[in-house]
Structure formats: C-alpha cells, structure tokens
Amino acid sequence: MFTGIVEELGEITAVEEQSEASRFTVRGPVVTEGAKHGDSIAVNGVCLTVVEFGGGTFTADVMAETLKRSSLGALRPGSRVNLERPMALGGRLGGHLVQGHVDGTGTVLDRTPAQHWEIVKVSLPPELSRYVVEKGSITVDGISLTVVEAAADYFTVSLIPTTLALTTLGIKQPGDPVNLEVDVIAKYVERMMTPGDAR
Template sequence: MFTGIIEEVGRVTAVRTKPQARELTISCTLILEDVKRGDSISINGVCLTVSTFTKESFTVDVIPETVKSSTIEELKTGSRVNLERAMPANGRFGGHFVSGHIDGVGIIRSEKRESNAITKTIELNDDLMKYMMLKGSIAVDGTSLTVFDVGQNTVTISLVPTTQEDSLIGEKRIGSRVNIECDLLAKYTERIQTAKPKMTRSWLAENGF
C-alpha cells in the first residue's frame, strides 16, 4: 500500500528487454536507505518488487501484464521516474489509499498556469471515467491528486508548487501518456453494488434453510 506522496525522483540506468517483459535498474538515494530484496517500490505509480540492489541502484522485473497496462514500456535509459516506498504500518498517512495496481493510461490534453498552480486536463476512457467525481482522489504516475473538474471524458487536476517540485507530473507535456489509478473506495463501492447477492431464496433452500 502507498500514499501517493512521491519520496524521490530516480533515474533509469538500464533497461533489459525480455519477451513481452522488462528488467529495470534505477538509481536513487533515499529509497536505498533501508531497501531489502522483495520490497515493494512504486515506480511511476506501478508497484514493483526489488529483485537486487546495490549502494547506488535497485533492479525490478516487469511482467508482461504490467508492460501492457501501463507506460512502463516507454521508459528508457535516462528516463526520470517517481519513486515511493510502501507505507509502513506505523507511518503517517499523507495522501490517499494507493495500491500501485494501475487501472489504465490517460493522455494529457491541455495545461494552464494559474498563479502558483498548474492545471492539467487528462483524457480517460469510459472504464476509468466512471470512477471520477468532483473533489475525488486520483493517482497520476503515482502522485496523489484531487479531481477539480470532471468533463465528458476528461478530468482536471491542479498541481501545487510542492507537487511540481517533488514529482514529475508538472513536467509532463500535452500528449504525454500517464499511469492512472482510480480511487480504491470507488472501485470497492462499485463491486459491492454490482455483485450478485449470494443469499437468495434458492441458495437458502439448496443449503437446508
């Protein structure tokens, strides 16, 4: 589990391509302070597992499903990435519940500076839009953000100066693809509402009630 508060921006130092999969090596500083093999690290919002590490970098394997459903395949040597360690059980909760399981990819369609903030409008498909609501939560490339406007197939986010400085979302330009994770609570609510009730009259009869 993550909070969507980016801890550090790292840099990809190696990409090894496998059949439909990837192996990434990322250099950083803060993330390596207490890293262990098997740790979960959010890389641009994607939860990946540390396979090996050194004093300067760590390496993760990316399975085919993750390559297909996120922007990980676009990373190359030299790419900068948002990094966050999994939240400790006794840690402070600063953002919102972020699982690191990407729901889809959005495309930045416009941006505008308003005083000290930058607003960006992101196009989403219908599968993602159904979870969007005004003042709701969204994770964009792993960054916890608030939805400030909802269009027919777009959402608008606003970046405060701290977010602009501490993560990469402020640098993403029009046309950039970004990883999207919808609000967990919205997805759980939908699941509960659409799940078929198990305790029906026929179920009770079949089970001796």
C-alpha cells in the same frame, strides 16, 4: 499499500529487454536506503519488486502484462520517475490509499499555468470515468491528487509548486502518457451495490 506522496524523483539508468518482460535499473538513493530483496517500490505508481540493489540503484522485473497496461513500456534510460516506498503500518496517510495497481493510462492533454499553481488536463479512459468525481482522489503516475473537474473523457488537477518541482508532472508535456489508479473504495462500493455481480 502506498499513499501517493512521492518520496523521490528517480531516474531509469538501464532497460534490459527480455522475453515477454523487461528489467529496469532505477536510480533512487532515498528509496533504496535500507532496501532488501523482495521489497516493493512504486515506480510511476506501479508496484514493483526489488530484485537487486546497491549503490543507490535497484533493479525490478516488469512483466509483459504490466508493460501493456501501464506507461512503463515507454520508459528509456534517462527517463525520470516518481518513487515511493510502501507505507509503514501505523505511519501517516498523507495522500490516500494507493495500491500500486494501475487501472489504465491517460494522456496529458493540456497545461494551463497560473500565478501559484498549474492546471493539468488528462484524458480518461471511458471505463474509468464512473470512478472519478470532483473533489475525489486519483493517482496520476503515483501522485495522490484531488480532482478539480471530472468529465466523461477527461479530468483536471491543480498542481502546487512543490508537486511541479518534485514529481514528473512538472515535466510531462501534452501527448505524454501517465498511469492512472482510481480510488479503490469506489470500486468496492460499486461491487457491493451491484446485485448478483459474480466478478
């Protein structure tokens, strides 16, 4: 379980294409401190398992299903990525409950700068719109954010200077893909409120 509070802006240093998978090497000296084989690290909001580590980098295998359902397939050497280690039991929950299980992808549609913040508009897949509400939480590329406006096919978020400086949302441009994870509590509530749902 993660919180959506990015610890480090890392970098993809290598992508090894494999049969129906890819192996990523990621530079992240903060998140690899004390890392062990099998640990979880969220990369742009996707929970990945550490396979190898050392020298401030780690490698992780990304299966075809994950590449298909997330924006990780678009990453190349030099791509910047948001990194977060799992929340320690008893630690502070600075953002909201984030599983690292991407629900879909969106696209940055527009950026509107203001004096002390920036409004970013992101497309929203139709199947996810019912889980997104104004003032609710959403995870964008692993970043816990508060929804400003929620429409049927897009939403907006307001980014403070710290978020712009320390995460990928500071450099994403219109047309760039982002990973989306909706609030898991909304999905559980929907399931409980749906009579006879056997899913």
